[in-house]
Amino acid sequence: MQPITAEIVSRTIIKRPADSHKGNYGRVMLIGGNQNFGGAIIMAATAATYSGAGLVTVATDPSNFTSLHARLPEAMVIDYHQTDTLLNMLTEMDVIIIGPGLGTDTIANQLLTAVIAATHAPQRLVIDGSALTLLAQQPRSLPATDIVVTPHQMEWQRLSGIAIKDQTPTANHDAQKRLGVTAVVKAHRTTVYTDERVWFNPGGTPAMATGxxxxxxxxxxxxxxxxxxxxxxxILSAVYLHSAIADDLAATRYVVLPHQISTRIPTYMHRFSQIERPS
Incomplete structure (x- = not known):
């Protein structure tokens, strides 16, 4: 295993050109947030926006519209029950994130099936949360494009078939290759599995143990x-920065909340973008 290093982050997050516009930095659609778990999709959308995504659209249950607009006026919002509208907009997206707060009911399963069928290269797909449980319950062919799954250890157990006690780097790496995705397996020391190698994140703190x-x-x-x-x-840079911000916050507080991390992402990205690189 290799550690994720600050050097990787500094070579990833570079200064933006002067002639930048929002279309340069990704059209991202997030799909999730049922009537009970709206906070999940709001937190995910907040993080995507504060991470510099050019345009963010959230497809969610209408019960979340007011809260989302109040929390994140930068994001556009659509009703995820309007499948035709969602799929039409999906064709314009660079990145699709599906799963935060999605739930596992029939509507959620139908959404996942439709989104997987509609996604195509060069779009990038992030599968998280409830969508991982649905994928484990009903395996389906994934599109031939860049895909990352972000399970915690129990979700990884369901998806990979490997019991938590047996989740060694070798076993996890074999499962990742079999699934044909990049896998971010979240734990005390989060590991990232690609076809070429296994990375471990050196950061992280018990203060992050919150919903x-x-x-x-x-x-x-x-x-x-x-x-x-x-x-x-x-992916490696996001994993590293997520815990690096939390580690710094935890120096002066017992619990670090997710939205506290999000609000600091632009500052940390700016810091890394200012590092001088060899010419």
Missing amino acids: GMGDTLAGMIGGFVGQFDDFTEA
Whole structure:
């Protein structure tokens, strides 16, 4: 295993050109947030927006519209029950994030099936939360494009078939290759599995043990892969920065909340973008 390093982050997050516009930094759609779990999709969308995504659209249950607009006026919103509208908009997206707060009912399962069928290269797909449980319950062919799954250990058990006690780097790597995705397996020391190698994240703190932390990471990953070309290094950078911010916050507080991480993402990205690189 190799550690994710600050050097990877500094070579990923670079200064933006002067002639930038929002279309340069990714059109991201997040799909999730049923009537009970609206907070999950709001936290994921917040992280994607604060991570620099150019345009963010949230497809969610209408019960979340007011809260989302109040929390994140930068995001557009659509009713995820209007499948035709959702799929029409999906064709214009660079990144799709599905799963935060989605639930596992019939509507959620139908949405996942439709989104997987409609996604195509070069779009990038982030599968998180409830969508991982649905995928484990009903395996389906995934599109031939860049895909990252972001399970915690129990979700990984369901998806990979490997019991938590047997989740060794070798076993996990074999399962990742079999699934044909990049896997971010969240734990005390999160590991990232690509076809070429296994990476471990050196950061992380018990202060992060609170609901919504994974939703925030999924949003960060979506925001990063929408604007940085190297898919693997964008994922690694999001994983590293997510915990690095939390580690710094935990120096002065007992619990770190997900939205506290999101509000600091632009500052940390700016810091890394200022690092001088060899010419």
